[in-house]
Amino acid sequence: MKALKKTKVTHQPAAYHTPPRLRSWLIGRPLPTADAEHQAIGKRVGLAIFASDALSSTAYATQEIMVILAAAGSAAFGYAFPIAVTIVILLAIVTISYEQTIHAYPDGGGAYIVSRDNLGSFAAQVAGAALLTDYILTVSVSVSAGLAQVVSAFPALFEYRVGIAVLMVLVIMVINLRGVKESGAIFAIPTYFFLGMLVLTIVIGFFRYLTGSLGTIVDPPAMVEIETTSAITLFLLLHAFSSGTTALTGVEAISNGITAFKEPRSKNAGKTLIWMASILSVLFLGVTFLSTEIGAVPSESETVISQLAHTVLGGRGILYLGVISATTLILFMAANTAFADFPRLSALQALDNYLPHQLTYRGSRLVYSWGIVSLAVIAAIIIIVFQANVSALIPLYAIGVFLSFTLSQAGMAIRWRKIGRLEKDEELVEKGSVLRFDSGWRWKMLVNGFGAICTSVVMMIFALTKFVDGAWVVLVLIPVLVSIFFAIHRHYGQLASDLSLSDYVPPEKISNHRIIITISGVHKGTLKAVRYARSLSSNISAIYVAHDSDKTRQIQQRWEKWAGNIPLIVIDSPYRELLHPLVSYIETAASQLDSNQILSVVVPEFIPKRIWHNLLHMQSATWLKWALRNVPGVIVVDVPYHVS
């Protein structure tokens, strides 16, 4: 029975395979840790994987610009295209800026890591809060927008949209709990399908435009209701511009996922980023231009993409359904991207002690299960609160994205300046202690700095123009989240210092062990506890809380018979309370202990065979254990007794 010193045992995985559980059926058999290998991907698959979030925003960005312009009447829709051009210029700046980041952080340079490295932990936590908020909204917005496409084609589904959207979130959650090993192929199909369908629509649209056969929409849907009309003011145009900037969401995805690319990773990732930005620009400009040409209107019942598709493609035929299903699919894929990003970032923050450590736990399928489930639950709640309405969600959206853009690029600018300073220090350079991989730091600092300024200006425009629409929620939420992150950080820090052994002086050995057995009767369960207590120490007493003198006398007699050599202390409880007298007696006893003494409370606990039998018992043992857990110096020993 004596165990070997430092035995090493490997737990038998066979135990998992039988019997098959519900969990295994739902998310698949557990995967061993050793399976966490790495598959490098090329540019074409990389584009498909990382572009879905960014490209999918073309499905709603045009419409969101028009929703705002509608306040000034349909004549204002002419401003949509110039606004789209401005947004594409912004996109170009952000893309160039991120391209630099990719080369500087070949191991993955998301806003959180870049901020942490260059701006310190406060900025990093702000970036973390902004990004987590953004990922949650990506799920809510993308699923809602995807459903809006379906509803455009099948209006009968309108009243079930919230339920279907929540169901979709849960389906995506389960897929992610299974883990997406087969990512490559599966992801490539919908992205290229969407690309193909949208390019086809735009090409046919331009052909018809140039040949003069484009015409306008035949049966425009009811335009969204305008609450307050407005003239075409600067504020209105900036407001519309803010809504359109949602087109930029998802651009940062590649910088998070550089490690997934084949070598040379940075080069491949950088090229993929430029390709993605170019495609996004073409699609966004094309959709916006054609939509205004055909006279599409923003509507709750039919999306602009749907209006464009059936006007250009000449009716609701097979091609139209192709566009709609491709758009729906890519939007769901975009939501899926957030299910990769959110758990990864929250695990990173948890490792840094800013979020609960549970988020670092990889579930049976090697994915961060807690993060996946948290994301799904929060996103589903938001969908329910906002009734799956994309236009209501948009004001909360892009602000987090632009905050993280700004922090990321400001961090990069500071990084270049540091490198520049070090270069000046010739001595260090000669010693080889400076990484001289980059010499044009001045130009790079300017590029990232300019990017940071642009995105921060956009963020401020967004916050001001959309404040009352809902942006205030995020402006309140992010500071709240950051302070929660720091409270968590303080807790873990305190815990580590409290438990640290650096100043540990081993206390005296325990030489006197006092034992108190709590009893409520004298029966087999009690005697089992007595037998156990006797094996620990000879300094034992029992306590019984008396409510009724007849029963007490009976218990005293039985105790005398069965455990006569152990003193029985009877506590009279005139108010019929049980716990309070016990706890106060034990507290007093514990306060009288010397440093070489210890007090154990042995609690006989009845464990019924069936769960419902618990309802027939007072659960006094459970309550007592709970009440004693905060009494210092007391150890609770639970002696269970089972009955058939």
Added chain:
Amino acid sequence: MKALKKTKVTHQPAAYHTPPRLRSWLIGRPLPTADAEHQAIGKRVGLAIFASDALSSTAYATQEIMVILAAAGSAAFGYAFPIAVTIVILLAIVTISYEQTIHAYPDGGGAYIVSRDNLGSFAAQVAGAALLTDYILTVSVSVSAGLAQVVSAFPALFEYRVGIAVLMVLVIMVINLRGVKESGAIFAIPTYFFLGMLVLTIVIGFFRYLTGSLGTIVDPPAMVEIETTSAITLFLLLHAFSSGTTALTGVEAISNGITAFKEPRSKNAGKTLIWMASILSVLFLGVTFLSTEIGAVPSESETVISQLAHTVLGGRGILYLGVISATTLILFMAANTAFADFPRLSALQALDNYLPHQLTYRGSRLVYSWGIVSLAVIAAIIIIVFQANVSALIPLYAIGVFLSFTLSQAGMAIRWRKIGRLEKDEELVEKGSVLRFDSGWRWKMLVNGFGAICTSVVMMIFALTKFVDGAWVVLVLIPVLVSIFFAIHRHYGQLASDLSLSDYVPPEKISNHRIIITISGVHKGTLKAVRYARSLSSNISAIYVAHDSDKTRQIQQRWEKWAGNIPLIVIDSPYRELLHPLVSYIETAASQLDSNQILSVVVPEFIPKRIWHNLLHMQSATWLKWALRNVPGVIVVDVPYHVS
């Protein structure tokens, strides 16, 4: 430190008085058990206390007869009075029958006790189920009917009736949790107020009827909607009769409460019963006669009592409001009666092991708190489900009452027969071993037997005519309850025999104590557990479940340094599970124990200072304790460590 043998300690009640808790504020300071004294009451107060339930049924019985008759048009209302007369005859039979019970059971002869004594445990449990159902419905019906009176006077409250009704139930619950020591005076006022107001209304009504100045109702409310019209058939009349029998509910109250009366108890209680039945008859007949004379109609918006009162009293003046408030008050008092009956009966059944033992527990105010709270919760749920609609509740009501009447009287009949048989056995009588307190057993048997037959016939009429209206619910519910009662009884019986020491052979003394410490790190908390374990035995090993080889190496090194002489077993968990490997290792170890060996699992448990900090920890210790509670032969020892 050595405790004295058989020490007796009285728990200091002072500890309860500071600080004042919410509970004390709500239900008052705790009362010591010694305060449970007994106050005997006279006939006049006795009538007030026990009659509220019975008398209050005059507030709705007439209306419920008319609701059914309405199916045959308002002409059928002429049958209401003859039906009321029949019900009064039934009341007389039941009263005479119960008067005999009161004399035979001077210590309280409710249907449960009488059935248990004379018909066996099955009948007793059926009576118990019927009565508990009835008490619950008394609360739901009385409170709903009370509120219907209020709504008659203040129609604006109609839409809030469910909320107000639930609130009333909670108020009555809190009053009963405080305990009703001052019962006498408080109860007498509303009962006599109601009696006075209703007698006044009836006297004025008859005076105006005889002088020909009664007239008919001026502004009759909208009659209840009739789903299916009917001719005046025998079924319809029996159906209406069934509804009217709710007038008999509460008649059994005095037979339950005989012990509350002054000596000679049985005589005083018997007289009070006859007084109560007479008053009830007069009120019920008077209300029914006058209501049909003035042409009152059953309505959801105004009660018949309200229609009668403002027609007879000439408008909605101060007298009218007096009648309405008296009626409301007595209905709430009737609900209050159930709060005395239900906890008392359920405690009785719990003492007989047919209901959870918690129901026998007297709370800090000496009342059966569990019973009171259970009753309030169930009654409130029923009010919500039935939207405080009296007519919807009535079909569920009286069936339980008549079932308990039948069982009680059948039990009495059998009792008289037994006494008769014993009398014939002259020898026993001579020896004095037979209680010869009763000689006219034949007549008494006939009275109780006839009563039993009448009430069983009424019960069958009720079940048949009201089956589809809702009586089926009770006909299903009572057998279900009875089988639950017996399942509980079996559980307690099994438990008692399992724990019995009658065949107990003390097992071998424990001579070898093996200890396993589960660790997740090496820190102060772990070392506290190690120190404790060392005081128990020298046969100690520690186990650690490894997910990550770097961390494992680090832990092995630290263990070597701090607890090097205790072997550390590392269990590799390739699937990253924690509990399963631990539990299966411990199970294996436990299965290898000899009978003189025991295995303790020492679990270091982190106890954070604030509740929300628990969210930041995996709670592995709690889960492990839960998982180990069913492993035979294993004792779990929880060594808590607190951090600031």
